[in-house]
Amino acid sequence: MNRIGIIGYGSMGKMLLTKISESGKVENDGLFISNRTISKIEEAPGRYTVYSSNAELARASDIIFICTRPRDILSVLQEISDVVREDTLIISLNGSITFDSLEKVKVLKYAKVIPSVTAEINRSQTLVTYNRLADDQDKETLKTLLTCIGNVIELPENEMGMGSELVSCMPGFIASMFDVICKSAKPHTSIPEEQIISMVLNTLCSTGELMLQKDMSFEDVVSRVATKGGITEVGSRVIYDGFPDTADEMFEKTLAKRRETASIG
Numbered sequence: 001m002n003r004i005g006i007i008g009y010g011s012m013g014k015m016l017l018t019k020i021s022e023s024g025k026v027e028n029d030g031l032f033i034s035n036r037t038i039s040k041i042e043e044a045p046g047r048y049t050v051y052s053s054n055a056e057l058a059r060a061s062d063i064i065f066i067c068t069r070p071r072d073i074l075s076v077l078q079e080i081s082d083v084v085r086e087d088t089l090i091i092s093l094n095g096s097i098t099f100d101s102l103e104k105v106k107v108l109k110y111a112k113v114i115p116s117v118t119a120e121i122n123r124s125q126t127l128v129t130y131n132r133l134a135d136d137q138d139k140e141t142l143k144t145l146l147t148c149i150g151n152v153i154e155l156p157e158n159e160m161g162m163g164s165e166l167v168s169c170m171p172g173f174i175a176s177m178f179d180v181i182c183k184s185a186k187p188h189t190s191i192p193e194e195q196i197i198s199m200v201l202n203t204l205c206s207t208g209e210l211m212l213q214k215d216m217s218f219e220d221v222v223s224r225v226a227t228k229g230g231i232t233e234v235g236s237r238v239i240y241d242g243f244p245d246t247a248d249e250m251f252e253k254t255l256a257k258r259r260e261t262a263s264i265g
């Protein structure tokens with residue numbers, strides 16, 4: 001199996017290191033980690049090797065995940081670009097920085113990988129895109145590796161922005177929407193807040209499972225529950241009338257913000 005290097009031991013780097021290590025897909029002596037603040041790396045003797053230099057880690061790795069914030073990605077790439085081999089696959093965890101920007105530092109095999117927070121329970125919808133130098137073997141290897149955190153979805157580079165809104169940002173959007181709904185329910189009932197949240201959350205999860213298991217569309221669910229002239233139909237109509245403008249504004253703003261981030265490169 002390939003030797004995997006992870007640069008950046010923050011939220012994403014730590015999650016990938018833990019999941020890849022737990023999956024057993026990589027031998028313990030083939031998993032490497034480095035971080036700017038080296039003292040933050042929790043020691044786990046025998047499970048992986050800690051490098052104090054990104055370049056040394058890169059020299060030893062076949063696949064390198066750069067798990068730093070966007071502003072640090074290009075400087076990390078500059079540090080390692082002279083020592084990586086031509087067949088090394090370099091992976092950015094940021095969807096906005098373009099392959100063109102990365103290739104300006106050095107033309108190499110690149111991929112971009114966007115996991116979602118649901119990777120924590122091995123149910124990520126992980127997005128992947130590749131530059132033209134990455135071959136079928138690279139794609140197969142990375143896909144096999146990433147199945148340890150859930151499903152893998154390959155998209156063209158120009159769809160990674162909107163794709164990220166739909167899977168990586170979506171847990172935050174879903175949480176915001178249902179936070180609003182639970183808060184709006186509160187003044188109308190004496191049911192305690194915790195119970196409101198639990199009732200809505202469990203219904204949310206089971207509705208999703210129902211749709212996936214029975215191959216139902218959103219409209220199918222609405223028409224199953226909202227009988228003509230009934231209570232659900234009244235509530236559902238309010239959402240269909242009022243929410244589209246909010247959803248449009250949300251995507252317009254998030255995509256504009258994404259374009260700003262891309263220009264960092």
Ligand SMILES: NC(=O)c1ccc[n+]([C@@H]2O[C@H](COP(=O)([O-])OP(=O)(O)OC[C@H]3O[C@@H](n4cnc5c(N)ncnc54)[C@H](OP(=O)(O)O)[C@@H]3O)[C@@H](O)[C@H]2O)c1
Pocket residue numbers: 007008009010011012013034035036037040054067068069070072075076093094095114115116117168
């Ligand atoms: N968080 C998410 O849910 C999520 C989801 C999908 C994609 N992403 C993307 O994943 C990337 C990482 O995000 P994150 O949330 O994991 O960030 P984070 O928690 O801030 O972690 C970034 C890590 O990079 C380290 N670092 C910075 N410069 C470095 C350098 N020159 N050499 C080695 N390590 C360096 C930092 O070290 P220090 O300890 O010194 O600060 C920190 O540990 C971002 O591009 C983000 O867009 C995040």
